[in-house]
Amino acid sequence: MRLLYKLPLRWRSLFQRRAADQDLDEEVEFHLQHQIDEFVAQGMSAEEARCAALRSLGRLQQTKEECREMRHINFLENVGQDLHFGLRMLRRSPGFTVLAVLCLTLGIGANAAVFSWIEGILLRPFPMVAGQERMMAITGTSRAEAGPTAISWPDFLDLQHNCKLFDAFIVDQIMGATLNVGDHAAVVTGSVVSANYFDALGIRPILGRAFEPEENYGRNAHPVAVISYQMWKDLFHRDPAIVGKTQKFNGQPLTIIGVAPEAFHGTFVGWAMQFWVPVSMQERFVPGGYMLEDRDAPWIEGYVLRKPGVTAQQAQSELSAVAQRLEASYPETDRGHGIKLYPLWATPFNHAGSLLPILSIALGVVVFVLLIVCANVSNLLLVKAFGRRHEMTVRLSLGARRGRLLQQLITEGLLLAGAGAIGGLILARWTRNLLVLLLPKRNGSAMFLSGAVDWRVLVLSAVACLASTLLLGLVPALQTRELDLASALKSESGGVSGGRRRALAQSSLVLIQVTLSFILLVGAGLLLKSLRAVQNTNPGFSTLDVLTTFVDTKSAGYGSQRVYSFEDDLVDRLRTMPGIQSAAFARSTPFTYRPYSAAPIAVDGYVTPPGEQPVVEYNEVSAGYLPTMGIPLLSGRDFTRADNETSLPVAILNQTIATQFFRGQDPVGRRIQVKGRWLQIVGLAKDSKYSTLIEPSKPFFYVPMRQSVPGTSLFVRTSLPPRELANALSREVHTFDANLAIGEVLTMREEIDRTTAEQQVAVAMLGAFGGLALLLAGIGLYGVMSYVVSQSKREFGLRMALGARAPDVLRNVMSRGLLLTMIGIVAGVVVALGLARLLGNLLYRISPHDPLTFTLAAVVMIIASVASCFLPAWRATQIDPVRALRD
């Protein structure tokens, strides 16, 4: 109730100040009049009465001021004044203002950008999708192998039917398909999804319809697709009558039934999906044959939507319980299998999982950068604050409370930080797609890793802004606390003691900067060294002189036999061309996202431990694949074209599988069972890396393409540059069949480098910020040393008058600067030793405490500090002793 009285009063005090003041004047005047009347009644003349009344009323103005203060408006009024004053101060020194705001923009902007990446990539990665906070990734687990596994369709249906705590189970299995676009083939990325996909995510196609429930069922019964807005625009030029038309994907004609909205990119962090097909089309789009009725055929990755109010733990325990029942009901297929849920930001099957460590490191780094920036701007403010000592002293002596001065300083900090925050948010908006630029691109597959600047990012940025405001305001504020009125007013020109204290404050700020930049340097160094170690790892095959691409026989609708004969002809033709040594085909290209085939195997004389069904990856390759790739054969022979459908099924093993299953004996001549079929082992190949450079050696084998499925990946051993080969290849392929198209031509080295993209991003980011930090620390050190020199002119003058030579003075100044740096480095070493462990699995074959890196970082830091101290030190040697002593 009191609020009803209070609010209008506050309003009036704030916005109708003049009226309120007038009222007050009138009220006091009324009182005065009464007093005069009373005195007149006591017999004074009017004039006397007025004087007496004024006397008796005492300090009228002060009373009025106190009344005003009672209106509680001074605080807000002061803020207004401070803002006004602060703006004027900033306008008066534009150089300082621009520098400070730029620094803060950088600091706050880096934070806002990383916040927006975390928000847009990890926390709410899927634009337009409803209920993301209830969405979780789902995979299988297996007692036999670590890490997530896929789930079979029958199991998936059973989970869906038996769980009560979920709104939806969604299949979302990424796959690639090739499309003929003019004379080149493009890989487009799509997804096999359950029919409820669009409805469950709350996505309505802008044209046509989403999938119907029955489109989940029937072997290849529903050749339909929903395409992305991007594909509709690029490939079909926004054809308004697209619905009902057909397009071949992987050689399979699909009827387009709908177009997804522009902002919807599917649900795979990292890639923008171009089309979606229903689960019934699995056989055509997911390698491994028809799997929809096979409980033993895992292929599904997906998501669940928890019912509102259901916690992650409840959801997980219900799923685990159902998974246990499935294990009991289907022991021969499901033994040892479980189900696991992940929050979206830890999704193991897309880029979320691999970006998580990078983004967490980035978050730490940008906080450091913000601290460094604040220290730097504080330093600038400190210089200004000292210049304003006179102003502050005068204000204090006129009766300003220190709190009032503090308010003024904080307001000025807020102005700077606020401008920085606005700039920072603009920066974050500009850089929201920066990660996509940093990561290597792949033709045809649009990457989608966009930051989102939403209210949460705004709030966090505001917090960063306020935190920096406090840091900025605090240092000069502490400085005013030490203002001593009398002495400050007296010795305006240059109190040495005040200067000492200020130099101390400045030095501590520089110390902080040196420490933090040293830590960033160490981080950048460690990651760089680790990246080098990864890149220098021998993949076990030739990287520079092997080019890879693919020939899109699928879109052209070739059958297996036609593929084999075409590929043989092409390889023969290529071999005759100058500069080309050999060529071969395979189904999978090493180091790409698309998975290898995998199968459970059995070996004569090797007893499988119970509960363990060894599943081994393999590649289907043509004759000449191993020599083309440069993978040495240790024993036996390579495949030949005679290893075909009619001859004895054969295989070549790698060393690891031979060691594991044949106890190191030469397996050539023995047999291995794959998917129930016995294969004769004809060769033993040297181990190589298959998917990433940092994987441990793993069992692997090769089978001839002609005894399995055709592949379209082409490998050419050549000294030709990729562009030249691409042209030659295009020509050759076109002479065979004008309908055929080839994909992007890359060296195997480029293919490998794409797998280290995350490390590269981390190195680039830490390197850039480390360099920036070094620069800022250098500027800070320069500022302090310049100040020290300017304050100690007399001291240096005296020294020189007493016989010190220029080198002595130089050494003196330099050693002060280096001392600061050294202390900073020591502090940095201590902190960095603790923090480096956080780099964790981004470090490969390098200790987080690598002494060489620490030494190098220290050397760089020292060089930088020598560089920044030199100019002030040189200036000290130029001091004219006579003049310095006379002043």
Added chain:
Amino acid sequence: MGKPTDLVQGTLDLLILKTMALQPMHGWGIAQRIRQISKDVLQVNQGALYPALHRLEQQGWIQAKWGESENNRRAKYYSLTRDGAKYLRRQQAQWSRLSGAIDLVLAME
């Protein structure tokens, strides 16, 4: 700084509120009334009175209205709000308790 050193802290508010409990009054009137009733013992200085009035108004205990004074001048009249009346009762009860307690202590032989 203008605080009523001759009054126990906080009693000025009580006196002001009590004085205007019967009818709306202007500042001068309040000061005069307190002086009269207390037989010139309590003299409220305007330097304390007006800030107190403004504070009480800001706190919502009293409200102000401009009106005509007895000698036809424009004057600001203060009156108790409903919350102010309650506040006064509470304060008065507390004061009685306090002064009673002090009396008891002082009456000790």
